[in-house]
Amino acid sequence: MTDRRAVRHRAPSGGLSPQVPRSVVVVGGGIAGLTAATGLAERGVAVTVVESCDVLGGRVAAWTDELADGSTVSMSRGFHAFFRQYYNLRALLRRADPDLRRLTPVEDYPLIDAEGRRDTFRGLPSAPPWNALLFALRSPTFRVTDLLRLNARAAAPLAAVSVPRTYELLDQVDAQAFLERINFPPAARHLAFEVFSRSFFAPPSDMSAAELATMFHLYFLGSSEGLVFDVPDSAYDTALWEPLRDYLVRLGVRFRTGTPVERVDRDGSRWVVDDLVADGVVLAPDVAGLQAIVRDSPGLDDADWRSRVLGLRTAPPFLVHRLWLDRPVASGRPAFLATGGLGPLDNVSVLDRYEREAASWPGSVVELHAYAAADEEPVVRTQLVDRLHQLYPETASARIVGSLSQWRQDCPLFGVGDFARRPRVRTPFDGLVLAGDGIRIDLPVALMERAAATGWHAANCLLARWGLAGHELTTVPVRGRFAPLRALASLGG
Known part of the structure; x- marks a missing residue:
């Protein structure tokens, strides 16, 4: 911390x-x-x-499984990012790993959209609001003129989060409508906000705007822990x-x-x-x-x-599809890549970049995620592999030695109006x-x-x-850091 x-x-x-x-x-x-x-x-x-x-x-379980050829492998329900501001989770993990040596940093997680536009978190300052501002200004989907077009009063709740007040203001609005209300650029909306909102296993149209604002506070404007995260090394x-x-x-x-x-x-x-x-x-x-x-x-x-x-x-179903390939992906591929506008694919993980069990595989172990899946599992599975071949062309000629999938629908939905109930x-x-x-x-x-x-x-x-005696909890600040924005948000939008 x-x-x-x-x-x-x-x-x-x-x-x-x-x-x-x-x-x-x-x-x-x-x-x-x-x-x-x-x-x-x-x-x-x-x-x-x-x-x-x-x-x-x-939902963060893992177990030993077997491929069709008899190979013994590790399988899980999918990728999870252990952010530095997850103080209470880290307090739990420190009970068995006091220095958190089993967590290893992922220095960057690029975002890419259907137009090939790419965002990155590498090199951003950790302190708000400069982290979010620089992220926006260097994004190919966000221009300086877009900042001038933003509805500042409507956007103020993003920088003035207070729980439960934020839910009283925004829980009856869906995240997509909220972003439209503040005049957030559509391309940036898909590449930035939608990537994060879908990590709640729901499309923005089904997700509470209050949850989106709280998420923005937790990861961007409420914390100076930075935007990178850790993952377990096995x-x-x-x-x-x-x-x-x-x-x-x-x-x-x-x-x-x-x-x-x-x-x-x-x-x-x-x-x-x-x-x-x-x-x-x-x-x-x-x-x-x-x-x-x-x-x-x-x-x-x-x-x-x-x-x-x-x-x-519960949120719509999601699919985790893990592939064991007979050759490595290209050396420059990141450990984790998030996507926007490339449905149903939401992200790609190259597990052999950081996980000990996957690193022992002679080729690459690649995991594909589809959150809030709209089609049946076999259809989504095929679409995910097609997207992988599109993004990482070298995988099209690789042989899939084995694959395992998890098709689940057990994540809570943070839907419009749900918080009070x-x-x-x-x-x-x-x-x-x-x-x-x-x-x-x-x-x-x-x-x-x-x-x-x-x-x-x-x-x-x-x-x-x-x-x-109980146990102390620690959180990011319980309200927005910037008094002028808090005052603006109190006026309504």
């Missing part, structure tokens, strides 16, 4: 171990669940993590989750993987999660898993809360809390960082009930 204006959010005070034994069942072994388990176990709470899949990590399981699991086991955490939870019940002052009895519960599965548990748990009978949980929506970490039920990237928390966080932040907060809520 290098940003001196990062905000530390105080943790509840209290003891470092319970006076009487306490136990919690954490449902879900993704980032949110593992974070909650860590926060609780470090205060002496007996924790059992129950995960429906055979591996930990949730597969997620070996770099992240196996070391963290070992750390948690040493704290006494028990794991049940490959075990779906069906329902949650009350037994007096305690909770029953299938056959497990505990003093508290953290529900941190994906949206569909959470909704299934709530539907089958009649004791969770608060009507308004149930409607909020059951009203959560989202369930919060706290619930109406004593001893039961929620966590996950689809759960509301009034902090400037997103994606993996939102999962980690809600996990720490969920642990803190339970710890405070038992008089135990």
Whole structure:
């Protein structure tokens, strides 16, 4: 953490171990669940993590798989960028890797569109607003005259983010309409904003403008950590989750993987999660898993809360298509390339540039992503390979030794008007809390960082009930850095 204006959010005070034994069942072994388990176990709470899949990590899981020719390979649910301002996620990872040596920097991630125009983050200053301003001015899609045409008042919320105020102002507007309202140049819109908005697994027309503004604050104008990010130097399981699991086991955490939870019940002052009895519960599965548990748990009978949980929506399906090629891609290809206007392809990763398992492959390992896919999986898969051949022509003559795909639809949708209806970490039920990237928390966080932040907060809520000390959260500044723009935004647009 290098940003001196990062905000530390105080943790509840209290003891470092319970006076009487306490136990919690954490449902879900993704980032949110593992974070909650860590926060609780470090205060002496007996924790059992129950995960429906055979591996930990949730949407950042990885596992060993096999190609058609019998080769053993590593597979995952796709690329994830570990930005420097993901303070709460990094705090989790430091438990097993104090110096974060398993993360390696990706110095640049170019953006390219259908016209061949290319943007880059290399060499940008880290401090706002100069990072965003220089990015715009050196972009081939943005001219100085475009700055003069911007609707400054309408655009002010991008530089004056405050949670939850930004959602009160913009959550009823979709991101595409908002960008049109501020007169953002269409070409720059596709190459910059759409690339980032689709990382939320939804097209701009389906995404809340408030989420877009919060994202802009988190990555651009709210943080001086810079715009580059890190990636694990090996597969997620070996770099992240196996070391963290070992750390948690040493704290006494028990794991049940490959075990779906069906329902949650009350037994007096305690909770029953299938056959497990505990003093508290953290529900941190994906949206569909959470909704299934709530539907089958009649004791969770608060009507308004149930409607909020059951009203959560998932984003359109996405495809991760990983190819093992018989030869390397050209030496100048970046580790990660984002695309705009080249649907359905959203990005290309060359895993052998940074991942140890992929680097041992004699050719290249290339991963293609399609977020918010509009066609069926076989069609999208073919289109992705065609786009790869268009962008990296040398791959057209390469033989695909093997391929593996992940076709999923389990990411939360941050849709128009959703924020006010989202369930919060706290619930109406004593001893039961929620966590996950689809759960509301009034902090400037997103994606993996939102999962980690809600996990720490969920642990803190339970710890405070038992008089135990919580864990400090850290975020980028909770409001825009520039007073004149905050004042302009307060006038409305």
